[in-house]
Amino acid sequence: MRVAAALARKGGDEFVKPGRLVEVRFVKGQSLSLTSSRLLALMILTAGGDAWQDITHRMRKADIRRGHKGNERIGDMLEELHRTLFAEDDTSWRGKRTTKRFNLIQASWEEVEEVGDGGKETGWIEWQFTPDARRLIQESETYAVMNRQAVLGFRSAYALKLYEEGALRLHRRQPVWKVDMVGLRAALGIDPDKYGDFAQLRRKVLTVAKTEIDQLAHYTVEWQEIRRGRAVTEIEFRFAPKDAPAQIATVDELGRHSTGRKARREDAVEEVVAIESALPRSDAVDSAAVADVLKRVTASLATPESSAGVNAEPWARFPRGKLHFGVTENAAREIGLRHGGGWDVDLIADAYREHMGDRLNTLxxxxxxKSWKGFCEAFLTRRGRPS
Structure with a gap:
């Protein structure tokens, strides 16, 4: 909860989900739809460091519905959250193993008068987490660091749930998740009567989840099928942080509109027209016209950092020397200390500069x-902690 509060103060798209909430499983035959899963994630993000407290949290409807014009779906999502049951292993009063079933949302309120003074929409929702949800949040010693844009970008509920599992395990520095088929279905919310043939489950669930995660997450996922005879009995997932160029591509993708995302994932997008095509089609092109076009294109690509001078503001460029002095240097050093696992931050910085080469000048x-943070995490994953 301290980390959640710190990220909330910092702002940005990153937020944490407590590990106990990630690992809680669905009751057999129940699951959350994609829209309700997103809403639950937004609730956790909004509650931040206060999620464990017995208080009421609130959020604007406009922050939930995104591009939809109406709010009619929000009530359905809230009701789905109320009736969905989760389960965890527990112990009875006699000391016997039990399965405990519970909800995550205790009560919710949805404003029905949504237009304020001047005709501006002002609709809000409020909610309270159940005592069981608050207990899980408070008892969590680990957490998954997730990206809000990635959460909202997934088109498969299974992909979103697997994304949470991977984010949790990467943060624990345990990038392998081995689970049997019963546990996988319970974790992802796959109905026991659905996809009875593993080939269907592979095609409809695992492959779809992998393609979305590889495109939108800060890591990639692979899996190995473990068989007993001809039947698949277990799955071993491996999560690997992306290297710096892949991290940059992910940040770019999250900043783009979701329209065309599938086509971009499948490399079915037309290339950008070259500058020359914008020039007059004539054998006698005026050199002044060419210069004018190039000048306008260059100006459109200029960044505030490049026009204001070196290091005019944090992260104008990556530091060339030691990470000790200056605004960007201190910020880069803090990330290296936090995500580098104890390695010397200047050692990681030298490896980062060598890995990026000339590409570093374009960032x-x-x-x-985010590229520097991703490299620190990948550096630690590859080398482990220093002895």
Whole structure:
């Protein structure tokens, strides 16, 4: 909860989900739809460091519905959250093993008068987490770091749930998840009567989840099928942080509109027209016209950092020297200390500069910050903690 509060103060798209909530499983035959799964994630993000407290949380409807014009679906999502049961292993009063079933949302309120003064929409929802949900949140010693844009970008509920599982295990530095088929169905909310043939489950669930995660998450996922005879009995998932170029591509994708995302994932997008095509089709092109076009294109690509001077603001460029002095240096050093696992931050920085090469000169702002953070995490995963 301290981490959640710190990320909330920082702002941005990153938020945490407590590990106990990630690992809680669905009751047999129940699951959350994609829209309700997103709403639950937004509730956790909004509650932040106060999620464990017995208080009421609130959120604007406009932050939930995104591009939809109406709010009619929000009530359905809230009702789905109320009636969905989760389960965890527990012990009875006699000391016997039991399965405990519970809800995550205790009560919710939805405003029905949504237009305020001046005709501006002002609809809000309020909710309270159940005592069981607050207990799980408070008892969590680990957490998954997730990206809000990635959560809202998934088109498969199974992909979103697997994304949470991977984010949790990567943060624990345990990038392998081995689970039997019963546990997999319970974790992802796959109905026992659905996809009885594993080939269907592979095609409809695992492959779809992998393609979305590989495109939108800060890591990639692979899996190995473990068989007993001809039947698949267990799945072993492996989650690997993306390297710096892949992290940059992910940040770019999350910043783009979701329309065309599937086509981009399948490399079915037309290439951008070259600059020359914007020039007059004539054998006698005026050199002044060419210069004018190039000048306008260059100006459109210029960044505030490049026009204001070196290091005019944090993350204008990656530091060239030691990570000790200056605004960007201190910010980069803090990320290296937090995500580098104890390795010397200047050692990681030298490896980062060598890995990126000339590409490092093209990065600035949040893209550079996220690229550096991703490299620190990948550096630790590859080398382990220093002895």
């Amino acid at each position: 600035s702002g949040s893209k550079l910050e």
